[in-house]
Amino acid sequence: MTALDKTLEIQAFLDQVAGIANGEPTRLKKIVRRIVGDLFATIEAFDVTDDEFWQALNFVGQSAPEFGLWAAGFGVEHFLDVRADRADAEAGTAGGTPRTIEGPLYVAGAPLERGRARLDDGSDAGEVLVMHGRVLSTDGQPIPDAIVDVWHANTLGNYSHFDTSQSAYNYRRRIQTDAEGRYWFRSILPSGYAVPPGSGIERALSAIGRHGNRPAHIHFFVSAAGHRHLTTQINIEGDAYLHDDFAYATRDDLIPPVSRVEDIGLIHAADLNAPFAEIAFDFILPVAMNEGDEGRSSRPRALVD
């Protein structure tokens, strides 16, 4: 079997990551492609696990906190997803909502609420969003008491905790599904964002003709007893960077339509008094094959004291 890093798909991906797909193959781009390709080959040859990779990144990152962004921007985090997808396909355990990258901005310990939650503290005048749906097993059965752990940026593209001007856990909640497997939350539509201006990652990307922008998105961990943990995101449709994400996280099945609710009865049913944006999205979880499937990777994460 061809090593994953040698497949046409991943070779083409490396051309994108190194900026070769979009312009002159400069010496610098060729060096970047070699380094990232060698890293992919090492991960593949030694079957490096997600836990091993994130522990190693954390070790390096203690002196360079930007490294979480480097893992996203140079496609390594996406490569780990492609490896996990392939492992599922080989084991016959593919299915459910697609996974996509976590990114470096999760904070553990967000408030836990049952069924319905409001994520925002009301200080941002963004368009109100209501997102709802169910957590289902691959056989279509609703999963009660699943945990939908959601986090997203504000309209400036900033995340609470890392942006200390925001209240604690703003746009971050854990929602436990009700008896019918339903979750519901009110928030605001987030904006996309870019890597920090003047950062090392921004300079590195621009040196190879790339940008550091992400389209607007909402992150999720979805977990339930007996089911495989899901790390994913949904994108907000219509964003200019929807298919030009510097972190390569966009997947076709993760772009739900955004509708505008203007019916006064529906507005009142949502405890609102003005039209709002709505996203309906079900999360589908395969059955766990072993206990390790039920949890997320042991990647070090921020924790509010």
Ligand SMILES: [Fe+2]
């Ligand atoms: Fe994000």
